[in-house]
Amino acid sequence: MNYSDSFRDKELVQGLARRIAELTKGLEKPLVFMEVCGTHTMAIYQFGLRSLLPPQVKLISGPGCPVCVTPNSYLDRAIALCRLPDVIITSFGDMLRVPGSSSSLMEERAKGADIRVVYSPLDAVQIATKNPAKRVIFLGVGFETTAPTIAGSILAAKAQGLTNYFVLASHKTMPQPMAILSADPELQVDGYICPAHVSAIIGADAYRFLCEEYKVPCVVTGFEPTDVLQGVELLVRQALAGESKVEIQYSRVVRWEGNAKAQAMLADVFTPFDAPWRGIGVLPGSGLRIADKYAEFDAEQAIPVQVEELKEHKGCLCGEILKGKVSPFDCPLFGGKCTPESPVGACMVSSEGTCAAAFKYGR
Amino acid sequence: MNNDLILLGHGSGGRLSHQLLDELIIPQLSSVPVAGQNDAALLNIGGIKLAFSTDSYVVDPVFFPGGNIGDLAVNGTVNDLAMMGARPLCLSVGFILEEGFSKAELARILASMREAADAAGVAIVTGDTKVVPKGKGDRIFINTSGIGAVEHNLLIDGASAQVGDKVIVNGCIGDHGIAVLSAREGLEIDSGIQSDSAPLNGLVADLLPLGPALHVLRDPTRGGVATTLKEIALQSGVTITLDEKSLPVNPGVKGVCAILGLDPLYVANEGKLLAFVAPDQVEAALATMRRHPLGKDAAIIGEVTETSAGKVQMETLVGGVRGVEMLAGEQLPRIC
Numbered sequence: 001m002n003y004s005d006s007f008r009d010k011e012l013v014q015g016l017a018r019r020i021a022e023l024t025k026g027l028e029k030p031l032v033f034m035e036v037c038g039t040h041t042m043a044i045y046q047f048g049l050r051s052l053l054p055p056q057v058k059l060i061s062g063p064g065c066p067v068c069v070t071p072n073s074y075l076d077r078a079i080a081l082c083r084l085p086d087v088i089i090t091s092f093g094d095m096l097r098v099p100g101s102s103s104s105l106m107e108e109r110a111k112g113a114d115i116r117v118v119y120s121p122l123d124a125v126q127i128a129t130k131n132p133a134k135r136v137i138f139l140g141v142g143f144e145t146t147a148p149t150i151a152g153s154i155l156a157a158k159a160q161g162l163t164n165y166f167v168l169a170s171h172k173t174m175p176q177p178m179a180i181l182s183a184d185p186e187l188q189v190d191g192y193i194c195p196a197h198v199s200a201i202i203g204a205d206a207y208r209f210l211c212e213e214y215k216v217p218c219v220v221t222g223f224e225p226t227d228v229l230q231g232v233e234l235l236v237r238q239a240l241a242g243e244s245k246v247e248i249q250y251s252r253v254v255r256w257e258g259n260a261k262a263q264a265m266l267a268d269v270f271t272p273f274d275a276p277w278r279g280i281g282v283l284p285g286s287g288l289r290i291a292d293k294y295a296e297f298d299a300e301q302a303i304p305v306q307v308e309e310l311k312e313h314k315g316c317l318c319g320e321i322l323k324g325k326v327s328p329f330d331c332p333l334f335g336g337k338c339t340p341e342s343p344v345g346a347c348m349v350s351s352e353g354t355c356a357a358a359f360k361y362g363r
Numbered sequence: 364m365n366n367d368l369i370l371l372g373h374g375s376g377g378r379l380s381h382q383l384l385d386e387l388i389i390p391q392l393s394s395v396p397v398a399g400q401n402d403a404a405l406l407n408i409g410g411i412k413l414a415f416s417t418d419s420y421v422v423d424p425v426f427f428p429g430g431n432i433g434d435l436a437v438n439g440t441v442n443d444l445a446m447m448g449a450r451p452l453c454l455s456v457g458f459i460l461e462e463g464f465s466k467a468e469l470a471r472i473l474a475s476m477r478e479a480a481d482a483a484g485v486a487i488v489t490g491d492t493k494v495v496p497k498g499k500g501d502r503i504f505i506n507t508s509g510i511g512a513v514e515h516n517l518l519i520d521g522a523s524a525q526v527g528d529k530v531i532v533n534g535c536i537g538d539h540g541i542a543v544l545s546a547r548e549g550l551e552i553d554s555g556i557q558s559d560s561a562p563l564n565g566l567v568a569d570l571l572p573l574g575p576a577l578h579v580l581r582d583p584t585r586g587g588v589a590t591t592l593k594e595i596a597l598q599s600g601v602t603i604t605l606d607e608k609s610l611p612v613n614p615g616v617k618g619v620c621a622i623l624g625l626d627p628l629y630v631a632n633e634g635k636l637l638a639f640v641a642p643d644q645v646e647a648a649l650a651t652m653r654r655h656p657l658g659k660d661a662a663i664i665g666e667v668t669e670t671s672a673g674k675v676q677m678e679t680l681v682g683g684v685r686g687v688e689m690l691a692g693e694q695l696p697r698i699c
Contacts, residue, residue, distance in 0.1 A: 004621070010608075013681035046626075048683020110368040119550065119623070225681040340691030341372065341379050351624055361685040 007224030016229035024056035037195035038065030038352025067350035075100030090124035121153035151269035182214035191235035203258025222250035279319020318345035376585025377690030414449035429557030433472035437479035449511030483562035524599035540630035561634030576644035597673035605665035
């Protein structure tokens, strides 16, 4: 048995599920826990974990898929940029299918735009080195887990003296939307399954204010099935005891103070700003834009372009789904008008999107 | 959204490919699609039963661990014929070469085609070569078509799966896709995984004596095992239930999939077949496969559990249950 298999041990998982069932037996109102991170959403669907939990425990998905929370306005700007001459757009694969107001990057590629999927922003820097006559733009989307690698790419480009590498940055940061959700009277969240790798960067201390201000339990949880169920068990125990504190289930990776080096890189290259979240709106201090001293690498500042007028897609419930208020199956477009081939909303596109996970695994 | 353009996903073998076939290609070209949704058309010409199939190869890179576009082009068409239980007889080959392609590389590709054809016992009897200007193609594309003799009276068909059938695979899944992916520029992962590209006609010939207990044969190429099983479930109107822990997957494939966020169930194979066998002959089928060099890791991975509108589900490693859908969009373009 290898290291990852031991976290997928059937006996252990079913033992945890039984313990959760015993703890919650007879509860009249189910406990509702939100997993904030898209990787948790995927793991829960992929391993069929909901089918193992008792009806007294309900898991809902939150706004933690970076592609899903990226607003149309960002896509529209990326699409406008890809239509400029001598531009190469580089991106993680998922962004290509996200619909903007009237097109998508995949459609633009079919029409001839030079759009390349990369697995690391450093690959994009390499493309810039190899193509000095082109402007190479990386679509910087993601939370604190990907932001340091993008900061690293800007530092690498600067060190190499590159003048043709740019980042269109739309990074989001994590605890703020959880505060908004906690304050939402329409939403009952009895505890948060806090992100695993985001927490490795920002540290578990970042969630303390949620416990103090909103009296909601927070457990930083890993992505393997035993991790998720142990995280749920810790949340159940806190909720039943009326406690609200931060606990680290994912202690093999996450520390209270986080990763100081990555935090320093983020503070150097980026500046916090009031970021727009799809479906949620503008949240104060919830995003990272490129700091002024690196403005020459900021595609938004360095490459002016006319962006088309914003159009939102009618009937799409992405916003409500991202807030955990409705499930994908409640959306009238799900599986009909909105499928992975022709997605209406971003939640159907990303491999970590709630609707994509529900479509692939949940039906 | 604009739906007027062909997207890379239309070549994925998944849902978009099916849409293109069902909505445009089949209605335009044939009112009665002879091949149905099977890997080859069955023809009856003056009492002689033949299987006829064609396939084009655009794999990138052309050379990858465990093979190249040449043996892939031979094995792929041989396997499409074999999945009808046919004995492959002869192939045609068409080359589309880009101006500037290296003759030495072409020679290597031809040598592996020759070798693969000999191994499969087929003759390459006719062909065509075209050259397009530099930049108008990508190095080399190959089409092969093949004819096979159908010498049995069995109904081996994607629509023949029955409740109770066991699903057998002849070995580890996902090797080809991961081998090709590992060789891609910009990725260059040293996974140690070789493509499983191989002719399956010998293995199929060994299975045919099982007789009417052999219900479905299908090679899970593009779209992987998940997509192929979903196709069979839809064609036969049944629910297929997989057991995740019995899926044979190489540790290297598992590792690369975990890093890149891929699911081995959706990764292409080029030397694997799925056999649906009635329960009373399952042990015999498994033993037959395991005696063959291409079936030594054969495993029962699931069964047909009930009649339905066409559903695939899987009992996960940890005992949960989840649905399994066709590949959506493009997972790895130009894998074969």
